[in-house]
Amino acid sequence: xxxxxxxxxxxFIKAVQAQLDQAQRAMAIRARNxxxxxxxxxxxxxMELRAQVEFQAGQVRIRPAAAGDPNASVLHxxxxxxxxxxxxENAAALSETPDDPGLETLDSELTEEERRxxxxxxxxxxxxxxxxxxxxxxxxxxxxxxLPVDRLRKALARTSAPMVDEVLPVAPGPGDPGDQPALIxxxxxxxxxxxxxxxxxxxxxxxxxxxxxxxxxxxxAADQWAGELSLEPEGxxxxxxxxxxxAVAPVxxxxxxxxx
Amino acid sequence: xxxxRSLAETIVDVGEGALxxxxxxxxxxxxxxxxxxxxxxxxxxxxxHADLPQFVTRTVFDRPPAHLALAFELVAPLFPETxxxxx
Numbered sequence: 001x002x003x004x005x006x007x008x009x010x011x012f013i014k015a016v017q018a019q020l021d022q023a024q025r026a027m028a029i030r031a032r033n034x035x036x037x038x039x040x041x042x043x044x045x046x047m048e049l050r051a052q053v054e055f056q057a058g059q060v061r062i063r064p065a066a067a068g069d070p071n072a073s074v075l076h077x078x079x080x081x082x083x084x085x086x087x088x089e090n091a092a093a094l095s096e097t098p099d100d101p102g103l104e105t106l107d108s109e110l111t112e113e114e115r116r117x118x119x120x121x122x123x124x125x126x127x128x129x130x131x132x133x134x135x136x137x138x139x140x141x142x143x144x145x146x147l148p149v150d151r152l153r154k155a156l157a158r159t160s161a162p163m164v165d166e167v168l169p170v171a172p173g174p175g176d177p178g179d180q181p182a183l184i185x186x187x188x189x190x191x192x193x194x195x196x197x198x199x200x201x202x203x204x205x206x207x208x209x210x211x212x213x214x215x216x217x218x219x220x221a222a223d224q225w226a227g228e229l230s231l232e233p234e235g236x237x238x239x240x241x242x243x244x245x246x247a248v249a250p251v252x253x254x255x256x257x258x259x260x
Numbered sequence: 261x262x263x264x265r266s267l268a269e270t271i272v273d274v275g276e277g278a279l280x281x282x283x284x285x286x287x288x289x290x291x292x293x294x295x296x297x298x299x300x301x302x303x304x305x306x307x308x309h310a311d312l313p314q315f316v317t318r319t320v321f322d323r324p325p326a327h328l329a330l331a332f333e334l335v336a337p338l339f340p341e342t343x344x345x346x347x
Binding site for chain 1: 291300310322323328331332
């Protein structure tokens with residue numbers, strides 16, 4: 001690496017933390033191998049680094065000061081050993097639920113730099129962003145993250161639209177009655193809306209067996225195992241997706257390839 | 261260029277080295293504070309090396325060293341994954 005390489009400040013701090021963990025582990029293992037009942041552990045560490053600080057594409061980057069560089073900044077980092085309850089307490093504050101997609105799902109609406117600015121403002125998930133909009137704080141967020149508020153609202157409107165990610169056949173369970181209709185499972189997000197969504201395949205309505213925002217079970221007729229599936233959540237925007245499950249249809253559709 | 265140590269290696273080597281010097285029969289050190297100059301170089305892949313200066317005397321061609329302050333405490337060996345004392 002050249003002498004002038006820079007590193008994002010965040011990556012540098014993470015690297016220091018990783019190195020500290022490694023040092024603590026090494027000292028513990030060495031003490032155990034030596035049969036010592038006690039060992040030394042790092043309680044506190046601080047580092048004073050002379051560096052040039054740059055701001056590039058929404059990132060703070062640092063470069064160690066060169067020889068004879070009188071204008072370098074002095075960065076002072078202080079770390080302390082923390083206990084597991086303290087880790088858990090902090091982790092809980094930053095935890096993201098699996099159902100709450102990260103900002104990367106907005107990649108078609110917001111640039112990477114814009115997403116980084118939102119993360120910088122403490123917003124890491126779409127759910128958090130939506131929550132702020134509902135409380136009317138989106139204008140404030142847009143100002144803090146230096147984003148046009150209309151752009152932010154447009155991105156949020158896009159995330160509220162239903163999106164079907166998967167269309168899958170449902171395998172019958174061992175205890176299911178023999179006359180139970182074959183089902184298709186739709187997976188995605190924002191699927192349900194305020195009430196029961198309307199689902200149609202090939203322009204004909206399909207009975208909805210169960211619906212949630214993440215999953216819908218439908219019972220299509222024998223000739224509805226391929227074609228265009230349209231979905232309209234109650235009070236939401238409609239969406240459509242083409243699919244073909246004719247190979248696993250309970251009654252093979254005309255033209256379905258055998259054994260596909 | 262000689263192989264430089266990572267920050268973890270420097271901490272362990274310096275800490276245990278200093279501790280070995282402090283072991284005197286009848287005395288148990290409980291805490292140790294060190295302040296050291298270190299040369300920091302960023303490595304490929306986002307990591308970095310932080311080792312003691314290669315030369316005692318610095319010239320105008322050498323980068324200014326960073327300074328590392330370490331506080332060690334005597335504990336039962338802990339493992340970061342469990343925080344349980346070693347068996």
